Amino acid sequence: MTAPTTAQAAESFVHPAVFYRTDEEYLAALVPFVTDGLEAGQPVAVSVPGRQLALLRGALGDAANDITMMDMTVAGRNPGRIIAGVLRRFADAHPDVHVRIIGEPIWAGRTEVEYPACVVHEALINLAFTGRDVTIACPYDTAALPDEVIADARATHPLLWEPDRRRSSAEYALDAVLARYNLPFNGQESAGEFVATTLDDVSPARRHAAEFAQSQGLDADRVADVELIVTELVTNALMHGGGSCSSRLWRESGHLVCEVRDSGRFEDALAGRRPAEPRQVGGRGLLVVNELADLVRVHTGAQGTTLRAMLRL
Known part of the structure; x- marks a missing residue:
């Protein structure tokens, strides 16, 4: 899998779901995404769970010193803070150049209570960055995540990067996702x-x-x-x-x-x-x-x- 050219990336906001099943597929998709960006003089940030962070750092070698790296399980524990505290913070610091970000907010350890907020976050990225000169690639472990999570990824990302091809998502449906996860809460006993x-x-x-x-x-x-x-x-x-x-x-x-x-x-x-x-x-x-x-x-x-x-x- 190869990263988009600089000319392609600069055309508009780009928001793909990156599907992978193995560490090899993960690195094959994301290492070129990082290194091509660095070669083009583009700032790069990576915010993924700790294991994947170590995996990328090891594969990138000295190039890892030239990018911003964050553990998403810390920076994005609350999905509601990721756009402002991770994505916008980095993108806004580089307003005059195309920016590349890898953000992995959904991993196998996310709970059922957290998950709806994660899907809403992924959907809202599309509203928050419309017209911005940014690529935000969101990896999804198709071997570890349930089928319904992968289906939601297709609905929240306009583009799909798979190990053998790249394509537009026919299932992309921003409004439908936001409506589906606008869930009423169960009543709970409280302290008054x-x-x-x-x-x-x-x-x-x-x-x-x-x-x-x-x-x-x-x-x-x-x-x-x-x-x-x-x-x-x-x-x-x-x-x-x-x-x-x-x-x-x-x-x-x-x-x-x-x-x-x-x-x-x-x-x-x-x-x-x-x-x-x-x-x-x-x-x-x-x-x-x-x-x-x-x-x-x-x-x-x-x-x-x-x-x-x-x-x-």
């Missing part, structure tokens, strides 16, 4: 519901969250994270979500869950995923939540919007 109707209620909601976090044995730094997450979610709901909201907290599957519901509709799918502009006033709340939480999920519809931020315990 706190209803906020004005911004004066933000401080009591924050105290309520801190008390619950402390009761679960979180250390002071993590309690502060919970306070800030609830503060930002409640404030955002009151300002944009229809005038009132409710917040709940509980413990589930090794996570502390912070949930805020309001009666508004979540219209901007990229909210909380764009980097803040240097002189931007406000508008950072959901960005902060994505940065602090280990997972953020959203469901929105005619009856309102629910945001869940989850922190590992």
Whole structure:
């Protein structure tokens, strides 16, 4: 498999799913993608799980010193922070040249709770980078991942790079994917519901969250994270979500869950995923939540919007 020429890459935003079954296929697809970029003077970043990161580093040799390398299990633990914190951060640092990025946000260790957020992230890359001079190649291990994951990859990527050919994806369906994974949440028992109707209620909601976090044995730094997450979610709901909201907290599957519901509709799918502009006033709340939480999920519809931020315990 060969990487696209510089002329092809510069034409537009390019977003392929790269299918592989073995380490050999992985390296055959991605090492030329990296080295061709470096030879063309293009900045290259790699954010993949640790094992694959070591595999690429070993195959690239000294060339690995010329690229940015990140462990996706750390940088992208919460898929909601990948666009701003990994992809845009690197691409925006090189605005005048074509940029190549390898991003592998879905691996066999992802949980069923995490997976819908991963698919939504992959779909939203297409909106976040439309018109940008960037190639973002997303590897998928077809030997380890279920068939439905590979089917979703075909639906979220306009291009498919397979070991023996490259083609456009006939299954690409951005809107359908976003609608399919706009999933309602199951009801859960919580430590009590706190209803906020004005911004004066933000401080009591924050105290309520801190008390619950402390009761679960979180250390002071993590309690502060919970306070800030609830503060930002409640404030955002009151300002944009229809005038009132409710917040709940509980413990589930090794996570502390912070949930805020309001009666508004979540219209901007990229909210909380764009980097803040240097002189931007406000508008950072959901960005902060994505940065602090280990997972953020959203469901929105005619009856309102629910945001869940989850922190590992």
